[in-house]
Amino acid sequence: MLLISLLVGGCYRHARPDAPSAAPSAIKTELDSVPSVSFTQGDNTGEPDEYPERQVRIDAFKIERTEVSNRAYQACVEAKACVATPYADDDILGESTHPVVGITWEDAVRYCKWIGRRLPTEAEWEHAARGPDLRRYPWSGGFEPKRANTSDPADGFPKTAPVDAFGEGASPYGLLNVAGNVGEWVADYYDPTEYRTNNGNVTNPTGPSSGRERVVRGGGYSDPNYLIRVTARRGKLPTESDSAVGFRCAADD
Numbered sequence: 001m002l003l004i005s006l007l008v009g010g011c012y013r014h015a016r017p018d019a020p021s022a023a024p025s026a027i028k029t030e031l032d033s034v035p036s037v038s039f040t041q042g043d044n045t046g047e048p049d050e051y052p053e054r055q056v057r058i059d060a061f062k063i064e065r066t067e068v069s070n071r072a073y074q075a076c077v078e079a080k081a082c083v084a085t086p087y088a089d090d091d092i093l094g095e096s097t098h099p100v101v102g103i104t105w106e107d108a109v110r111y112c113k114w115i116g117r118r119l120p121t122e123a124e125w126e127h128a129a130r131g132p133d134l135r136r137y138p139w140s141g142g143f144e145p146k147r148a149n150t151s152d153p154a155d156g157f158p159k160t161a162p163v164d165a166f167g168e169g170a171s172p173y174g175l176l177n178v179a180g181n182v183g184e185w186v187a188d189y190y191d192p193t194e195y196r197t198n199n200g201n202v203t204n205p206t207g208p209s210s211g212r213e214r215v216v217r218g219g220g221y222s223d224p225n226y227l228i229r230v231t232a233r234r235g236k237l238p239t240e241s242d243s244a245v246g247f248r249c250a251a252d253d
Contacts (some may be wrong), residue, residue, distance in 0.1 A: 021079040023115040027072040031062040031251060032128070032174045039127050040134060041202075042195050043231040049192035050231045056123050057203045060253035063120055063128045066163035066176050067099035067184065067248045073111060081114040083107055087243060097162040099182045099246040105214045105238035108185045112249040119187040120250035122215050122233070123205050129179070129218070130230040131172030138171035138179050143225040148180035151224050155180075159221055171230075175248075179228040182246040183216040190215045190235030213237055220244030 042053040074096075076082035085102040087093040093101055103111075112118050120128070129138050139147055145154035147169030149161045157165075161181055171178050178184075188207025191197075198205065207215070213235030219228030222244050226232070236245065 021081070023079070023081075024075060027075045028115050029064040029066055029068065029072065029248070032065050033062050033253065034058075034060065034124070034128050034173050036060040037127065037132060039130070039132055041123055041126055041231075043134075043136070043229070046229065046231050049233055050195070052195055052199060054195050054199045055201050056127075056205060057201070058121075058123055058127060059204055061120070061124055061250055062253055063124065063173075063175065063250040064117075064248040065174055067182060067246050068108075068111065069097055069163050070094055070100045071096040073100035073103070076111050076114050079114070082111050086241065092159040093243060095160070095162075097164070098160040099163050099177070101160065101182055101243050101246050102241045103246065104241050105185045105236070107241075108247040112247075115249065117249035117251045119185060119247065121204070121206050122186045122188040122217065123202075124250060125178075125184070125186045125217050126230060128173050128175055129171050136229050136231070138169055138175070138230060144169075145225070148225075148228055149177065149221045150180045150219070150228055151222055157221060161221070178218050179230065180219055180223070181221055182218070182244055183220045183223075183234075183242070184218045185236075185245065185247040186215045186217055188215045189213065190233070192235075211235075216245055 036059050038057045041056045043050045077084045087102040145152040149155050149157045189211030190213040191208045216236045
């Protein structure tokens with residue numbers, strides 16, 4: 001099948017590749033375990049789509065320690081299971097150890113499926129980034145520019161950084177760059193009123209059953225510290241690509 005990519009206003013469409021081969025184990029990112037737990041999702045002092053806070057219970061699961069790198073994603077492209085990122089040849093954004101960007105939500109789902117995993121739900125992502133307490137960032141305390149890749153020049157990176165950078169900004173479960181570097185696609189549809197319409201004790205939430213946009217979490221290298229908070233959320237069209245959005249995969253325990 002002839003692969004045709006069409007770039008339109010920052011978005012691109014594609015035909016699905018034929019006959020993908022199996023994913024090599026060598027490119028699979030290490031998984032960190034997150035136990036079954038009840039936690040507080042949201043922030044009553046955040047943006048309107050972050051409140052009211054709600055109590056959520058999630059089953060144990062596993063999530064990748066780092067964002068998916070260009071090297072790992074390129075293996076999927078070469079296996080004809082994924083479509084190439086438009087930033088593959090960029091001197092910084094295309095670096096093999098940096099997170100892959102410029103991929104749609106659909107591309108992220110396809111890659112995770114190829115390696116036998118899935119996108120995390122929004123609730124899973126938030127707890128893995130936040131831990132059991134009500135922290136604003138993956139680390140305890142206030143914003144520290146050298147713990148995350150943001151718009152603050154003190155972090156030393158004008159664009160993306162390697163996926164294993166900023167070890168001092170790791171989450172309680174060991175995840176790297178869940179604040180900054182790139183925003184991350186998660187599984188859920190985006191609804192700004194989700195926490196108000198689905199409040200109380202919620203178990204394994206998967207978000208609205210339908211919608212126009214999917215959720216992006218974590219903020220990116222061009223965002224200020226307020227937008228990389230672990231509770232910050234935004235919606236994006238699933239067919240849209242962005243030079244500051246990537247992803248990481250998850251798996252059932």
